[in-house]
Amino acid sequence: MKRILASVTDGKGFDIGLVLLPLAFLFIMSGLPLVYNVVMSFQEVDMFSLGSFVRPFVGFKNYVDLFSQPETRPILLNTALFVSSSIAGQFLIGFGLALFFWMNFPGASWLRGLFLVSWVMPGLVVGAIWNWILSGDFGVLNFFLRETGVIEGNIFWRSDPNYSLWAVIIANIWLGTSFNMILLSVGLSGIPKDLYEAAELDGANALQRFFTITLPMMRSTIGAIIALGLIFTLQQFDLFAGITSGGPNNSSNVTQYWAWDLSFRQYDFAKGATISVIMIVFVMLASVVYVRSTRHEVRG
Amino acid sequence: EDVTISVWSLDRDIQPAPNLIKDFNKLNTGIKVEYRQIQFDDVVSEAMRAYSTGQAPDIIAVDNPEHALFSSRGAFLDLTDMIAKSSVVKTENYFPGPLASVTWEGKYYGIPKATNTIALYYNKDMFKAKGLDPEKPPQTWNELLEAARKLTDPAANVYGLAFSAKANEEGTFQFLPWAQMAGGGYDKINSEGAVKALDIWKRILDEKLASPDTLTRGQWDSTGTFNSGNAAMAISGPWELDRMIQEAKFDWGVTLLPVPEVGAERSSAMGDFNWAIFASSEHPEEAFKVLEYFVSQDDRMFKDFGQLPARSDIAIPPTGEPKKDAALKVFVEQLKYAKPRGPHPEWPKISKAIQDAIQAALTGQMSSKEALDQAAEKIKAVLG
Amino acid sequence: MTLQIELNGVNKYYGAFHALKDINLAIEKGTFVALVGPSGCGKSTLLRSLAGLEKISTGEMKIAGQLMNNVPPRKRDVAMVFQSYALYPHMTVEENLTYSLRIRGVKKAEARKAAEEVAATTGLSHLMKRYPRELSGGQRQRVAMSRAIIRHPKAFLFDEPLSNLDAALRVHMRKEIRALHDRLHATSVYVTHDQIEAMTMADHVVVMRDGVIEQQGRPLDLYDRPANRFVAGFIGSPAMNFIPAVVGEDGTHVLLNLGTTQARLALADPLAPGRAVTAGIRPEHIRIVAAGQGAFDVPVGVVESTGSATYITSATQPELTVVETGRGDVRGGDIIGLSIDTMQLHLFDAETGKRLEAERARGDAGAPRHLHLAQAVR
Amino acid sequence: MTLQIELNGVNKYYGAFHALKDINLAIEKGTFVALVGPSGCGKSTLLRSLAGLEKISTGEMKIAGQLMNNVPPRKRDVAMVFQSYALYPHMTVEENLTYSLRIRGVKKAEARKAAEEVAATTGLSHLMKRYPRELSGGQRQRVAMSRAIIRHPKAFLFDEPLSNLDAALRVHMRKEIRALHDRLHATSVYVTHDQIEAMTMADHVVVMRDGVIEQQGRPLDLYDRPANRFVAGFIGSPAMNFIPAVVGEDGTHVLLNLGTTQARLALADPLAPGRAVTAGIRPEHIRIVAAGQGAFDVPVGVVESTGSATYITSATQPELTVVETGRGDVRGGDIIGLSIDTMQLHLFDAETGKRLEAERARGDAGAPRHLHLAQAVR
Amino acid sequence: MSDQLRNRVMLAVALLLAAIYLFPLYWMYITALKTGSSMFATPPKFLPSEPQWGIYAFVWESRNMGRYLWNSLVIALGAVSLIAVLGVGCAYVLARYRNAWVDVGLFLILMLQVLPASLMVTPIFVGFSQFGLLDTPRFAVILAIAAKSMPFFVVLVRATFMSVPMELEEAALVDGNSRIGAFFNIVLPLARNGILVSAILIFMQAFGEFVYSKSMIQAVELQPASVGLNSFMGPNTNEWNNIMAYATIYVTPVLAAFVLLQRRIVSGLTSGALK
């Protein structure tokens, strides 16, 4: 007993406790619902049997059905495009901003804080505002592009199947940039200054310092941000609801919106769950990549 | 000890349900009513979740096309007998459309709460400016198209028409009347008439008589462009009236939805909610008493809350606002032709097939015929 | 003679703290400069300023004749060993070493070869694939060292590069550094706390205190003719013994006051009578003789032997330290006589600490000592 | 006699790397142990194991008789100076110093007083409100030092605590540390690269190499009778000179081979004829005499003076180093004679490096040297 | 270029960037002041012609916003506290070791947040109703949010812990501190950038959380502001200017508070610690 107690205050027990407690909490609160979704994807779900696990099993029928639908492939491709472009955009712009605000100048930290705005604004409001900004006729984006002579006629961002997904991507990049920026700022603040000094004496210019010191030293931060950015992007819903509703004709539909639509618009919960399982597999692959990347992290 | 009855609806504080409940509770009938407001989008999912975990309310208001979903599964209480005995609720007082939406296999599973429909708003000032007679709004599809062509003025940022072809229930809501007027319907969505209707929509968009954003814009936002003077005509419902009175800085009028050709059958959409009692209610009698009270107050529906009662026996009182009164006349007239969507327990899937077809055709990815054939295929699978 | 490094009136403030005070320094190309001074006197600050890592507050700094005040570090072409190492934690030893070469676009194979060569001299060959966190303290320091010497810069800046190495390695590295310096005709500034390093490696020694340069010159000049009491005490280990003294009534002798004992030494050149001075004598210039045979008799305090030498500290106030080669046979508590080599006696003003010959003999370092002291009298 | 620290067969692996190899060590209470060895030999690892920061892989470790293998650091009541300082960067110097007291619930005023006292001895008094990042390297090291000595633990572990301090401060700190150790009757383990520190401060010196304890004992014993060539070369600075030699045909003399020159020294106790040995002689045991007067004549290579001593390195293979007190008058290129104090000659097996007297004279440290060498003959 | 000039140029660029980025916020502000349909006008109006200033008071009064905001605050603070208590330790351990178990832990933690709230809410609702947690709905929402956001927190905070040198903790242990003490006194303060920012982000998220709140909190007195906001959305009516006014009221102070807080991200937290 005493040994266990000692281990809890000083030894491995302390560590194990610190991890197991939250893991248990997470397992109950998130793991079980996850399992519920997975199980549901193999069942025939009646909207009135949501409350129990006991439902007829149908094997892979839901999967077969899903993949025989014509919109499945384009939606999966849309999702891939949406996720990769959004993350790339958010990360690059976020990193750019983080670096910019990292250079000391008066007001830098104040202005940097204002960028958090995209994180505070309610999803409903963000969706609506981007809806207007991207609107074809009265949209502000078109207005600016026209005034600056970039475009001649209006681009119907939301309603042109060629642009609709990009409309949401633009909005989503805006939305996620602040998250990337602020966390990358934190990462930057953790790099010891003397490494830059050493690199500078070694003759590295700003660009070289960025690639040889900043990037590798921020490995754990970048890994975390991209992994989380992926998950956030995969959960982005408000913008689809607010801007295009997945339309026109599914040209901007993605798995998460589709899953919601199937579950809560068409009350086909099993299919909704089936899509979510596909998303789980996708994130699982990404998580493996992230976890592996943590092996090369630098411990301070 | 009072019996507690819980009521869920989407009505907010200035709308009927919470106010009627307040009044009802003041009557001290030995029944206490509790109210919860839920959002439009969540009504069904919340209800299902609650029902399947045994936490359903006694009374709920559901959108009319979704009523059948619950009644067909026995989730709603069969009210046929209670209505028969009731002195307050009389089926013959209701418009046929709303009444049909609460009916499933000949039984009544609810009571219409209110109703609405769509008609054509038009900007009289613009009509005048373009040499059109403001007192002779378009009556047929061709006239509509003609008028729209005349009214469209890209230089002034004006489109001829505003409506919604959004990929959600709103798109179906706006399109079905057109199909129905031409002899189509959800169960014969690829009929010639329906194809023609979709072709007309397509022409409107292809000729830029309406904004391409029609594809992704709901009715409220579409009509907003009408109000701001960027569209000369708009198809929408009576819920717009107050906003228009306040904001439109021009003279406007409302007319019945144009028909395919002169003398063709009229049709319109039918919106709004129905009351129902959950089968799981422990106090069905008391719940019905509450509903009876609601019905007894139907004459306040328009006066106090600006909603159209689903009843043909209640006259809409004048509001003192001539434009509004004129418009309401048109809507009441239009209501006569309003048809429910469905009723069918899997309405959402049917509707989705229709939306997909509309979008596929309007974005030019399929011809109207192909798109509607595909929809018909899907709908057939649902209808079994 | 080309001036490679030139500092004119350089000042550096950290906030309110005045870290470098009016530093003037001129270093010729190819010189090996040792920078010494007590902990916290501003050595690293000066080095970092030379490297361009600290912006100097006022004054001007030239390298090879060019004003450098606003030139970024990477354009100065100097290599530096940081006191804190500043190794790249995410790179292996090899990558750390070749970093500067890779930045310059040196070919991989070539960089690797250079790294291997340097690693061989610093004894890191078997550690090339390790990360800094997997190294011992001394190994890390050697990586820091190697990283600097792999390059061929205009100037080397070393900030205590050998402090964590063992004696043998230190001797070896000393030789390597000096050889490298000579081979490249580079200019080196070398901060060290090790007397031997400063004396044997440097052409020029700069002694700092509290941000001020107290004295600079050739190593043995500083040793033999420290400009003031501070430098005298700082250069040489064990440190010089200081004994308070006064000039006698007639100005021709000084009275050394060792608490209980006094010694009277004759002065060749007279000083103002009654003047308070401090007499300094290095431990190796005191010889132990039988009690009564030297200038003083003192009781022995602590006796410590390093094996090759024995340090004897007297139980007096102030303490005197004497160094004897070998083991010696003095024990604590013995009374011994101390014979002072008066030729080696230094006199400083008691108040200012200034060396007393200074006024007379400034600048002619090679000349014989000017302060003649008569044989000690008891 | 109570054993304060006891290590039995301790091994430590870092992954595949074997950092400590079968370490056996018994330290009595109150002993001051110096731990020396080349960079990377495992000194820090041993210290960290004692502190409980590294889990030893096998073996047992006892402190004050209690098995400590699984006891967490805070229950071991040791104070440690980290080689890398490990200062708390978010605390001022004062907070750094008082941290250990505060967590023990010592009153604020009391802790402050203690901090002030320690700071006064380490010369940090004026820096109490600074943060570590605002300190110089030596100041940081002094904070690390002060943080350890503010406590009164069972044992002190010092990992090169003075490496970044100047000579004067070092001498001062040495005294303070030793005084503190004596006052507290603590047990101290002190890692250092400084020969003088190891020799003068320690009661017991442990010499390590590559994770192995090569020899341990009293400082002068190690100096006088190193168990093997490694220890002989490691202890003493400048290091011992080693000359390859063979035992002559009759076994009564050795032939020292200095490349061009050879010397023949007689052996008192005969060895197996023809046996290859290494002769070792410390620099201070070689005297410079006129050419032809000593055991060898060698050409002079480098002459370096530290002021108090002059190091003369011969231009031979292997090089011989000789130390002369004072300045000397030898110049590079001169031919000088070297006279060797044969009483001080050490012989090691050429292959194993083992000391050759070892078999015969083990354990009687006080006895006269057993290896007699006849006067050098040419 | 002199320092001052450089600073001015940088500031100008920063202001420009901020102006672009904050445009949606500006649009929210002015939409609140516009009349209903003028937001659909072409060309867009960048200043409201007849600003409806009264709208803020109206929205505040009519929606009883004080209560909504209070509930949001309770939920957000609850969630942040719970996450911080559980998450910080977990992140710390996952940063401290490097072995297969850590891989597993990280993997699990990431996986457990993959599904969007809209898909999680049904099973959580079902589960909570079984345990009677729905009787304390705000608490239930706090639990649900905590589960949703904790992985985010853990992964981010772990990244910051990675930059805290292990030796400092060791020094504290030798100084006589327990693991817990060393954690609180040494490790935590040095990781404060990441913890602070992650907590801010989570707070903001929890403050605007909508999906769980609207399903689990049925009593209007306990609903947070996000749910209140949504009540402006009707089947055929969206009171955009009221929505924007409402959002303005709640976004502005939160944003202001965190602009102040995030300034405490400073560099060099660990500089000077190690040789």
Ligand SMILES: Nc1ncnc2c1ncn2[C@@H]1O[C@H](COP(=O)(O)OP(=O)(O)OP(=O)(O)O)[C@@H](O)[C@H]1O
């Ligand atoms: N994490 C590690 N992984 C692998 N090897 C390590 C690790 N840490 C230390 N070592 C190795 O263990 C050996 C002993 O290291 P230690 O720090 O004890 O040396 P030391 O005697 O203190 O040296 P120094 O005098 O240079 O500080 C070194 O060779 C070092 O490279």
Ligand SMILES: Nc1ncnc2c1ncn2[C@@H]1O[C@H](COP(=O)(O)OP(=O)(O)OP(=O)(O)O)[C@@H](O)[C@H]1O
């Ligand atoms: N950031 C700072 N803020 C305030 N004072 C500082 C700062 N950095 C250094 N100092 C002070 O400046 C003085 C000079 O520091 P510097 O590092 O140059 O000393 P140093 O001569 O290298 O000493 P050491 O031999 O101990 O390394 C020190 O007294 C130090 O306390």
Ligand SMILES: [Mg+2]
């Ligand atoms: Mg320094």
Ligand SMILES: [Mg+2]
């Ligand atoms: Mg070490």
